[in-house]
Amino acid sequence: MAQVDIKYINPFVKATITVLEMLGINGGMLGKLSLSDMKFPDNAFLIQVGLTGGMKGQVIIGMTEQKAKDTASVMMMGMPVNELDTMACSALGELGNMIMGNTATIFSTMNIIFDITPPLSMLGYDLKLQTDFTAIKIPIIINNEEHLSIYVCISDD
Numbered sequence: 001m002a003q004v005d006i007k008y009i010n011p012f013v014k015a016t017i018t019v020l021e022m023l024g025i026n027g028g029m030l031g032k033l034s035l036s037d038m039k040f041p042d043n044a045f046l047i048q049v050g051l052t053g054g055m056k057g058q059v060i061i062g063m064t065e066q067k068a069k070d071t072a073s074v075m076m077m078g079m080p081v082n083e084l085d086t087m088a089c090s091a092l093g094e095l096g097n098m099i100m101g102n103t104a105t106i107f108s109t110m111n112i113i114f115d116i117t118p119p120l121s122m123l124g125y126d127l128k129l130q131t132d133f134t135a136i137k138i139p140i141i142i143n144n145e146e147h148l149s150i151y152v153c154i155s156d157d
Helices: 006-022 065-075 086-108
Strands: 034-036 044-053 056-064 114-116 120-124 135-142 145-155
Touching: 006 086, 006 135, 006 145, 044 065, 044 086, 056 065, 056 086, 065 086, 065 145, 086 114, 086 120
Parallel strands: none
Antiparallel strands: 034 135, 044 056, 044 114, 044 120, 056 145, 135 145
């Protein structure tokens, strides 16, 4: 299993908190980092974005179904989101693009250049993802609870 260097975590944190603040979701803080087995036993909404170039692998943005609905509502200017339909999933995919675009910009200042793939959305119970890279879970805490987590499964080889 390839492992990510811990020094590469901060750009993901900074980009995620910056994007959330741009949306008006303030007070984001880093939770406790951990390794992840990539099992999602509850009803999870996941956004997968691939990386190619100076880094390769996958980044997964994960949240509960309710947090996904709440976040999609914010992305859609307060429109109520009762289900994760095509429009809500598109808004959340754009969240993935915004976070990863900002992350790529931060990495470019470190002379690490990579491209991102279009986001892929997943919703379901008891999801299990497999990757060749060790997954580091980066929880982002808002109002003393986990709002979302970034799962970084990358290599700079």
